Amino acid sequence: MLEIRNLHVQIEDKKILNGLNLTVHDGEVAAIMGPNGSGKSTLSYVIAGKDDYEVLDGEILLNGENLLDMEPDARAAAGVFLAFQYPLEIPGVATMTFLKAALNAQRKARGDDELSTPDFMKRVRAGAERLHIPQDMLKRALNVGFSGGEKKRMEILQMALLEPTFCILDETDSGLDIDALKIAADGVNALRDPKRSFLVITHYQRLLNYIVPDTVHVMSSGQVVKSGGKELALELEANGYADYRSQAA
């Protein structure tokens, strides 16, 4: 279970999050919606541990542990996974090499043995097939020359391999056509599990047709201003964010 209590965050003297509260239970898929600039991406980065942000107050507890005391890699080992809105390119590092390094680093941090190469290959191949990722892409440098859709699918593949307990999808739908969106959503849905929860950040309701959330939270001016069931997303799609823009101020 993830609990965020009274989170205040600023970047370069600009307040982005203003006392945000949010609880996501095990197995829950929570959607975060909100207008541009409401602090959605900041929230995802702060949970994952990017150090550009200054946390002024509050805590983020994952199963009772305060993530804010941990380095980004320790958070990953504790089960946090952020699927980036803009996955980064790493020239010179083969995708396979990167996946193995990441997986083994997390296993090491958890006290597990490194995976044998055949076991590792088997897992990668199975995951790649589900996400329609061709094998030769795995030999290429990570994300270099990949299309927007390929990058997003690669993020989901990483998520599947690393088996996190708390997954953040930061605008995974941005830049995806409808077919790519379905593939990505299928990949996510296959990972739904009573012990794994998701925070799905999006502007649009469309993604939520494919990844159906249990709860929907509306963010505005750095706070959660309304929470509800999946029907709230449809309401937002119909009425826009106008009703919420002023509430937090």
Added chain:
Amino acid sequence: MADLTPNVTPMRTAAENQLLALFPSVKARLPGASAERQQAYDAFAQAGLPHRRVEAWKYTDLRAVLREAAPLADVPSAALLGEVRAKPSPFAGLGPSLVIVDGVFEPSLSDLDALPAGVEALGLAGALGAAQPVANLGEAAVADDAVLALNAAFMTDGVVLRVAAGSKVETPVFVRFVRTGGEPRSTYTRVLVVVGEGASLTLGESREGPAGVAHQDNAVLEIVAGDRATVSHVVLNTEGRGSIDLSTVGVKLGAKCLFNTFALATAPALSRRQIFVHFAGENSKISLNGGALLNGRQHADTTLVVNHAVPHCESRELYKHVLDGESTGVFQGKIIVQPYAQKTDGQMMSQAVLLGDNATMNNKPELEIFADDVVCAHGATCGQLDDDLLFYLRARGLPKPDAEALMLQAFVGQALETIEDESIRGVLESVVEGWLKARM
């Protein structure tokens, strides 16, 4: 009228005086004709050690750095040779080695019987002592440079390697420069490689020596390639920390040649690697590459002079520096395109990652283009590891040192990829990995 011209001859340093005094005392026992040596010595006496006001040495003030010229290395004893014999080459198992110990070619340690067909090797001292002059010696290493002049004056020994025309040599041949002893000594070696028309050769060099001894090495490699020859060359320097490694490579290429070189420097206190390439025939291609991983107060200088004297040749350069601590990297790349060298294609790139707050990178690309139908480009980047990329890797679970190591490995890896021989590349990759691990 009084001569008012100021006397600008600088005062000689201790090292310069030692070098000047050394020559008369040893010249009688240096092999070969003494006239050329005397001429080179005179040129050095005129120029002195290169310093920062000599443009080609702007960032490597050898005159200031070289406080003392170490005495010439002694001929290695039988006991020392035994030690060297027991020490495996970093390229062990990849091909036959020719071994030079403390500047002396040692046939007994060399795999002369295992040389591939078409390859002939002999000691330089013996060749210099013969009645006939050594063909091609001094043909490729031509430059107005005091360090090259010192080598020409003092060269004691080395190897002459000839590859017969048409011989496609598959097995790489290695030259090992092994240093011994605990007191700083200097060596002056020269390796001459003549690759016949249509022949091919992969040449690996390793520089090995004890850690912490301020040995001084002045090595010259000359490569003379006939038409349609292919030469791949790789240098690995793991010589102990403390050494001063001055190395000059002269390359002369006929028509339709391919030449590729890579040098990796991690060890010396100071290294200067100067490469002079002369295109003598059309449609030849070269690829000059290297990497340096430095920390502490290490200093690595790569200086290239590529002379496009004929049309239709192509040159590529890619150099990567990883600079930690207070280390200094220098890249100087000069591409000269002569007036009639049309359709020249030259591209040069130098990239550096500065890890230490007090690390320095000096980039000086120079294009001297006298032809009007050419494509020449150069680029240089200098920066720190990308924070966003670092976060991405850490968010996937890689601890910071591992994430940095992976990024640096990838950074240097792009240059290492230019090494065609996979086994040799593997050896260099593991040296890079070792350096990165030691940093973690």
